[in-house]
Amino acid sequence: MSLIIPMKSEREGAKLPVYGTEGAAGADLHACVGDEKIVLKPGERTLVPCGFSMELPAGVEAQVRPRSGIALKNGVTVLNAPGTIDCDYRGEVGVMLINLGDEDFAITHGDRIAQMVIALAPQCKFHWAGGALSTTERGEGGFGSTGVGA
Secondary structure, X not given: OOOOOOEEEOOOOXXXXXXXXXXOOOEEEEOOOOOOOEEEOOOOEEEEXXXXXXXXXXXXXXXXXXXXXXXXXXXXXXXXXXXXXXXXXXXXXXXXXXXXXXXXXXXXXXXXXXXXXXXXXXXXXXXXXXXXXXXOOOOOOOOOOOOOOO
């Protein structure tokens, strides 16, 4: 399945999202900071511009997720993971990063900073069920009720 997503450059040097492999679910998002260098100190957070805006189809969202490599190696992750970009948003895409690591993390123009997954996001009709929900084997169990580990 392939969707065509119209994109608009908002900054000079903006890069389109790119899938790293044929089977990748997430397309890499690149920092668009020009000659600027962002240094994220341990515990700091910042909004990193990606330099583009886009027009998602109705009923579709873009989820912004961490890149596993920088999360594992540097402790840098997406602050509100997954971040949601709604189909009616037309502003510049940015990524909220936080440095949970022990060392400064430098971000330069073109760095792959996060990934974006396109997902269906239908709007539902919610209604009160009058206290009558169907029963399941799990029931109200949650928050670790099925055990920890294998």
